[in-house]
Amino acid sequence: MTKEAKLHSNVIITNHIVDEVNKLLKQYENRSIFVFTDINTTNFCLPILSDLFKDHSISFFEMQPGEDNKALSTVVEMWNFLGENGADRKSLVIQIGGGLLTDIGGFAASTFKRGMDFVNIPTTLLSQVDASVGGKTGFNYNGLKNEIGVIRQPNLVIIDPIFLKTLEKEHLISGYGEMIKHGFIFDKSHLNVLLNQKIEQTNQEELAGLIRRSIEIKDHFVHIDPNEKGIRKALNFGHTIGHALESLFIAHHSHPQHGYAVAWGIISELYLSNIKFGLSLDVVEEYSTQIINIFGKPPVEIDDSHFEQLLRWIAKDKKNDGKKINFTLLSEVGEFAINQGASQEEIIASLHFLIKKIKESNEI
Ligand SMILES: NC(=O)c1ccc[n+]([C@@H]2O[C@H](COP(=O)([O-])OP(=O)(O)OC[C@H]3O[C@@H](n4cnc5c(N)ncnc54)[C@H](O)[C@@H]3O)[C@@H](O)[C@H]2O)c1
Ligand SMILES: [Zn+2]
Secondary structure, X not given: OOOXXXXXXOEEEXXXXXXXXHHHXXXXXXXXXXXXXXXXXXXXXXXXXXXXXXOOOEEEEEEOOOHHHOOHHHXXXXXXXXXXXXXXXXXXXXXXXXXXXXXXXXXXXXXXXXXXXXXXXXXXHHHHHXXXXXXXXXXXXXXXXXXXXXXXXXXXXXXXXXXXXXXXXXXXXXXXXXXXXXXXHHOHHHHHHHHOOOHHHOOHHHHHHHHHHHHHHHHHHHHHOOOOOOHHHHHHOOHHHHHHHHHHHHHOOOOOOHHHHHHHHHHHHHHHHHHHHOOOHHHHHHHHHHHHHHHOOOOOOOOHHHHHHHHHHHHHOOOOEOOEOXXXXXXXXXXXXXXXXXXXXXXXXXXXXXXXXXXXXXXX
């Protein structure tokens, strides 16, 4: 039986983006409208809407892509642009881009004149299934990711998988990492559908359905626990070890997209779920093989010499409670428990399991 998860946030998932944006522009007739893009979404995404935008007086702001530009200097550029082009509290910002643009532009719009309306049109799979709900906005500061920000819900989110056609494959697969996580914690059939097909070959209507299900699941947790005091931590499945792996890759000057690290983290955390909760080892083996088949091997060959540093990163994870390391683990696929501790030996065993699965994939 499919567990119910209703959509609470103001999100439209459509295969008719032009019609939906047309409705939006009518609602904001006689107000000044600003469109934020980055260089790539100007090239690949804006043309889908440009006929519509031609009939309106719109000011366009374009930022450079890349995490280095998720910075205060870009926020200042956005504020200046809004000010110089006569934005007021009744104006609307339409953001067309990935999670980076919607995070930073959402912050600029939320703070300009104490907050103006903004609508997100997320154009990467990760931003459609993850960043689009929850209302987190912000930018990197002092070398720390998302250090400054506010939580503010966009007035509307409009999602159309049509934008994904031009997305690079590694960005597509990265979003997939978060989607399978949604399946693991909440919906086994969603997980199995995802694992048994190739995302790049899925048709637009089907893709819209899968995106909808993932958003429903994320929104279910965000709605009950917006400030991540309890059940929202379910969404951290795969992330405690995943974030430590991400730090390891960065230290080796390699930076696979976030969703890959989450997928490899899920393999270790599935094994921990076996040790701590008796999740069947056959199930752990089977799903881990499928994950490696989709996400491939990590860019750094992980071995025993990395364990000490990985344990240190895991111990420093934001999600910990004082000294206690907190995992979200599964008793079955679709059934989770938050705030689960694990000993160093158990964590090392779960890393050994990940290494074993990587070795097995080398042998095929
Ligand atoms: N607010 C949240 O809850 C939340 C959740 C997850 C991630 N994030 C943030 O999102 C960011 C990562 O987002 P992302 O993975 O979407 O990356 P991104 O926004 O950096 O986009 C990835 C790349 O794809 C390009 N691009 C975007 N759409 C495209 C399209 N349709 N066709 C071709 N190219 C396109 C971008 O220009 C960029 O180069 C991080 O900064 C992260 O902190 C926020
Ligand atoms: Zn994530």
